[in-house]
Amino acid sequence: MPIRLASHVLPLLLCLLLALATPLHAQQPTAVIAAEARLESWSDPIEALGTLRADESVTLSATVTEIVAELAFGDGEVVEAGKLLVRLADDEEQADLRVAQALRDERRNAVNRLAQLQERNLAPRGDLEDARARLRQVEAEIQGLEARLANYRLRAPFDGVTGFRNISVGSLVTPGTELVTLDKLDVMKLDFNVPEVFLSLLEPGLTLTAHSAAYPDDDFTGTIASVGARVDPVSRSVPVRAELDNPDLKLRPGMLIEVVVQRQPRETMVIPEAALIPEGNRQYVLVLHENGDYQVERRQITIGARRKGEVEVLEGLSEGQLVVAHGTERVRDGQPARLLGILDDDTSVPEILRRERDASEAES
Template sequence: MTPSRTRLSLLIGLALLVLSPLLAAQQPTPVIAARASLADWSDPLEALGTLHADESVTLSATVTETIAELTFEGGERVSAGELLVRLSDDEQQADLRVAQALRDERRNAVNRLAQLQSRNLAPRAEVEDARARLRQVEAEIQALEARLADYRIQAPFDGIVGFRNVSVGTLVTPGTELATLDRLDVMNLDFTLPELALGQVAPGLTLTATSAAFPDTTFRGEVASIGTRVDPVSRSITVRAELDNPGLRLRPGMLMQVTLQRAPREAVVIPEAALIPKGQRQFVLVLQSDGEAYRVEERQIRIGARREGEVEVLEGLAVDDLVVAHGTERVRDGQPTRLLGILDDDTTVPELLRRGRDNAEANG
């Protein structure tokens, strides 16, 4: 090869080397986009809380007597008013029957005297005395019936009864624990927050809670009330929330990880991968329609809070704007692009890349 031809080949190679990036730059660069969407947003605040039953009571005896009947074994659901424990009340029942018989006797006496008095055969004062004696025995019957109620321990509300620790024939005294009863359909969750958060918490705020016992389950509830005092030592305030308890899986005393959703709002949201940080400023690449293709526009935005994989946009984007979510390092402002797909809840980046390769191979 002559020297002149060698130089020509070198010049052509250098020209191709210089022009190839320019030619490649004119080819649309494939990217994957995401659409700016309007979503529910809040600022999470985490805390630890303890569960309590919505209603909880320990039933105990108020008299000294032996247990005559037990209607529960423990762990079953009972209804309000259902009999749980009956104490031996034979003597009291006998006293009641005596008082009832006396009431019948005095009622008959009142009726006879009233008939005689209507025919002026009995003084009015004697009739009034008989009626007073009748009222006296009726009052005694009411007192006996009230005392008999102490011998029957009933469920004060619907709930689940605890374990039975006594047996028929056991002698109980006032204060002896007979049964526990808890209402577990709704649970109270008490947790503390720093006093700085007091202005950001109000009844009705939603929250989620998780437990180590059920790591794959998220329980939802809302703030029911806020304590009236701030602890002067810890500078914290107690908040009470109500949690639904489907399946009655939660139990009083359990430790819960609480995430409180502060300042709930609707926000424009984009994937965090779309951000291009430059110092203290944040940019995104917005796709503008250019016929059948798209052209990239670099745009500065102002962001708010972040959560896993997403970021809140305060300024610079509108709902439904398309931003480059994958391929930001390969495109520049004003460059044409080829859209491989748009990310959503049903698609992933690998899936869209695979579709793009399949389409390219099909088109030769």
């Protein structure tokens, strides 16, 4: 008995037969966005939290009981090594020094007279030696007075930034009174702890990147200066100290810093993570051959580490090859593709789509 089909089914069957009969090369290419496999610097990061310290830090205190005679610094002032910061009243000590200097001149003249007489055998040699001994004695007293006078003048021991001034001229200070703080801030020390499992991977010279909540848009780079000699038996972590350049003096002691240590730095092949097509334990990508119609090849690759939005390729790709980054679910192995654009640091997916839309509107 012959099978009769409804009249409205015949056109649908005809369209289906035509579609099946259409050769693959005659199909409309699928639009895709690609990315280029490229060599980039890569490292396996170790993340931690650390605290900043000044490269050099000191609190200058009084060592004598006296009145402040002069303050030669302001709050947060950048000073050079050797600059006078605080002078205490030293009138009495200066007077003692002048007395000793006068006595030195007197005894020096006596030595000179006795030396001239001794040359003419008119004075005993013993008198000359005694005069020289008395001269050395007063010279030692002068050195002691000058050393004590240094305690009345506080100078910057190194280039740095002063703290707040909390004393005034005329204040009576005693030994131990804190007069001024000074911090060397052009280089900062960054102390942080990492788990002991990374101990074998840490060594002086490794680079790191530091971030502060105070400057969210800034990256501060530095290097590990030293690794602690002991592991904390409670936290099982090892202390690490790094050094950061701070030419703009943005970083300050005590700041909390996010640290990313660049472990095992290397040059490696990198593609966007969106280009991966996982199947069990295997990873595939769709390679675009630049032969005019961008024919698609499904290829297995071997991947390494991952980071935000990117993956390391160990085997399967060469530098400069194009892989499908967006549109992997619509295109198949062996099909032609229409390349809308190539992603890079300056070109994003929305920008590529906007350019394609503008071009389509211009043609229509």
